Amino acid sequence: MTLAGVSRTRRAVAAAGRVVVKVGSSSLTTAQGGLDPSRLDALVDAVAARCAAGSQVVLVSSGAIAAGLAPLGLARRPKDLATQQAAASVGQLTLAHAYANSFGRYSLTVGQVLLTADDVVRRAHYRNAQRTFSRLLALGAVPVVNENDTVATEEIRFGDNDRLAALVAHLVGADALVLLSDVDALYDGDPRVPGARRVTEVEGAADVSDVKAGSVGASGLGTGGMASKLAAARLAAAAGVPVLLAGSFDAARALGPADVGTAFAVTGPRLSARRFWLGYATDTNGRLVLDDGAVAAVAGRRRSLLAAGITAVEGTFEAGDVVELADASGAVVARGVVAHDAAELPALIGRKTADLPPDHRREIVHADDLVPLPPL
Structure with missing residues (x-):
């Protein structure tokens, strides 16, 4: 397939001036858990080529926990949080050193950025992370991002680096997101089972309605699997970022002509940083159930939510x-x-604004503080 024959989404990925690239543990490590230098160098070769072509690249890299297994004498990825944190503490140094040496072959400087979910959930942290990335890129460095597994707890974990990559893509204002996996594309079922159909272009929800994606990586080293990659791709596309999902072994083509893997077309507008944070990054503390009229007003026309349209709290x-x-x-x-x-709300729901007590005659959720969400 040549670039002239690929979709508009693929052309957008190929031409993107700022790209976030995510690679998983299984694409960088051996079955025993140690880093595979040849795989890491091949990835860096592809990223360096993209940088040489004029793009800025942010690399979201899993692999810290997996890289710490062999040095600690662990046979498999631990299940308890304390041992995961210990493995990450050792593995992060190994991983950062390996990236610094490999990118050094191209005279590229690496900056390590470790994030927890708190850094995107809290608005002040989110803005600070934006400034850090902006300055690193302006100075010509390649930010290498990972979840800060040494301090993250169950309550503040991203869950997988695929979602982290989607959040980072918007945080840095990326023009494209490339998700690299140990599978060459998205399939409607397990690609190891005969008859699984490869999905090459995703224009909307209908194109993935029959997809049954697994939740665990085949190697046992990662935490994401295809389900998390699909969710991350759709999240990014809904927020205005085109996505390419491809095999890590196809990294050179994924970061070149983008004529491999599965392309996800943009399904929603590019949101401001605040609206993206509100819609996708921050935690929620409750739920309001709306009647059909309120759903049409809020989701269809982005109108303020009034008490009359609420049926339950x-x-x-x-x-x-x-x-x-x-x-x-x-x-x-x-x-x-x-x-x-x-x-306060149970006494207000279902009532017209004019019938409410004077000190409660205001929108329940104002349109300026509301973000409609497309189906994911």
């Missing part, structure tokens, strides 16, 4: 918290900053 939250807005079936259609405490 779930969870415990305070004014100023972010809540989910859901339809009668439970599907989340938007997120927004609620203007009332949860304890």
Whole structure:
């Protein structure tokens, strides 16, 4: 396939001036858990070529825990958090050193950025991370990002680096996201089973409605699997970032003509940093269930949510918290900053604004503090 014959999405990925590239543990390590220098060098070759072509690249790299297994004498990825953190502590040094040496072959400087979910959930941390990435890229460095597994707890983990990559893609204002896997593309089932169909272009939800993606990587070294990659690709595409999912062994072509793997077309507008944070990065503390009219107004026309359109209140939250807005079936259609405490709302729901007490005659969620969400 030549570049002239590929989709508009692939052309956008190939021409992107700023690219986030994510690579998983299984693409960098051996079955025993140690780093595979030849695989890492091949990845760096592809990234360096893209940099030489004029693009800025942010590399989101798994592999710290896996890289720490062999030095600690561990036969497999540990399940308990404390041992995972210990392995990450050893492995992060190994991984960073390997990247620094490999990129050094091209006189490229590497900067390590370790993030926890708290760094994107908290607005001030989010903005600080943006400034750090911006300065690293302006200075010509290649940021290498990983979840800070040495300090992350179950309550603040991203869960997998695929979602982290999607969040970073928007945080840095990337023009494209490339997810590299140990599978060459998205399939509608297990690619190891005969009859699985390869999906080459995803224009919207209908193109992946029949996909049954697994949740665990085949190697046992990673945490994501195809399900997390699919979710991350759709998240990024919904927020205005085109995505290419390809095999790590095809990294040179994925970062070159982009004529391999599965391309995900943009399905939503590029959001401001604040609206992206509100819609996708921050935690929610409760849920408001809406009637059909309110769903149409909020999700379809991005109007403020009024008390008359609410049918139920779930969870415990305070004014100023972010809540989910859901339809009668439970599907989340938007997120927004609620203007009332949860304890106040039961007495207000279903009532017209004119019938409310004077001190409660305001929007429940104002349109300026609301982000409709496309189906994921």
